[in-house]
Amino acid sequence: MRYTLRQLEVFLTIAHHQNLTRAASELAMSQSAASSSLKDLENQFDIQLFDRIGKRLKLNDQGRQLRPKAEALLQQAKEFEQSLMQHADAGPLNVGATLTIGNYLAVELMARYMKDHPSAPVHLEVANTAQIAEQVLNFQLDVGLIEGEVNHPDLEVISWREDEQAIFCHPQHPLAQKQARGEAITDNDLLQADWILREPGSGTRQTFDRAMHGLLPDLSVTLELQHTEAIKRAVETGLGIGCLSMISLDAAIQRGSLVHIQVPQRDFSRVLYLIVHRQKYRSAGLNSWLELCLQHP
Template sequence: MHITLRQIEVFSEVLKSGSTTQASQVLALSQSAVSAALADLEGQLGVQLFDRVGKRLVVNEHGRLLYPRAVGLLEQATEIQQLFQEDNGAIRISASSTIGNYLLPAMMARYRRDFPRLPLELSVGNSQDVIHAVADFRVDVGLIEGPCHVSELVSEPWLEDELVVFAAPDAPILSGPITAESLGSAPWILRERGSGTREIVDYLLLSHLPQFELAMELGNSEAIKHAVRHGMGISCLSRRVIADQLEAGTLVELTLPFPRLSRTLYRIHHRQKHISKALSRFLSYCTEA
């Protein structure tokens, strides 16, 4: 059996109008096409749905049995069509920790104020976690803190971010001038390998120090901030991550003998990923922010 929605639609319209002529005008079909669709439906069901009374078609007991189910099917089909016309599906985002914890919440809140019914799903990990999630189609788009070198992914510059080296207010390094030597001999507390922040810090900063003492690796920025605040070492994170602590004076920015440390944040998606209207709209909110 191969009943089509078009046949169900023809049946419903013929029932409402009482003739194939009027149904054909409503459906923008020829009268012969309407008659053929109705005859095909009756043939598949093995019953007549209408009694022929002159030129009129009068619904019979079979047609009355079918009609409420036909209406239900057409309503469900309309709902499916509207679902994808309006792009109401959940947007799945994966972001590295700095972006997911400190940038995206405000962007998501702004988006939800304008589109309160559209669901958003956010997962947070390090940059490698995000890259794997995008490559495996587990999320629609990824936001990471460094460049992506995976060939099947499209990587686009998104935002600029400043990195800050910081210490506790009473840290020993503050007792003298900040030099490459004093930075090299200080204990460093850094993000784990695989983190976008760690990759950029290794490239922009640590490679220029005469020596380097890694005191600790921690898996999130909050833990690093607390460790530095308690005098366990110095670190380097996004200014966005420590802005409140710098303003409160619980952490102190170190003036470096190097150029300003900055990096580009990237947006990534799979080359074969369809960018829906809802996803494109959400990304525009992120870009405007």
């Protein structure tokens, strides 16, 4: 064999960082050793995998074509090593989840998975939809659980479960009082309110923007926050009204600290998705995780 797994590891780490120094540091190698490893790989096959732009190494077309195959091969090697060392069918799994899923759904799934595969640790990364999709595309994550819609030719998007977002407010808010009197909440009421929303790029914000078509330019957005709990706390203190998944609101609505505002003229339904890189090697662990998610929506 004219290449080594270490050479592939160096190639992929440099592709991730686009910087030789950071790649060498992650791999606990000297910069010269990492550079030599890459040069040896390129020279053995008379190819160039990166364009050199100053100190930055940027994947060229050849490198981009070979990267998914190298990722799959290295993943297979790691899985084989895991089986040899621990006699396990599943190895470590890197899962990405958007905020609502990460806080309210992913931990239970992780517990189920680790019960079935006690020697297979799961690492959970929580970020917004755009960030999770980017990490799956860069092979930093094995699978993503997202709230927003993504459209990329390299991503397989699997419908997972239905969800519903809801507008909510403090029990003493004028909208809650109006609803309690049996009066319908109109679009004009929504325009008069101060809003506390998730940040652009999140799946929750994407669903909100779609549902509020025609009103968006005139809405009064007081705050944009990255954390679901921060939005709930801000609404509970009377700073405005919000819109989040019912998954995150059920408990607060049940205890009466928040009120679900009914707006049947606006559609806040959505689908949650699983995303995997189309060229990602489907390890036993990854297949097991996907099956678990689809069996326990």
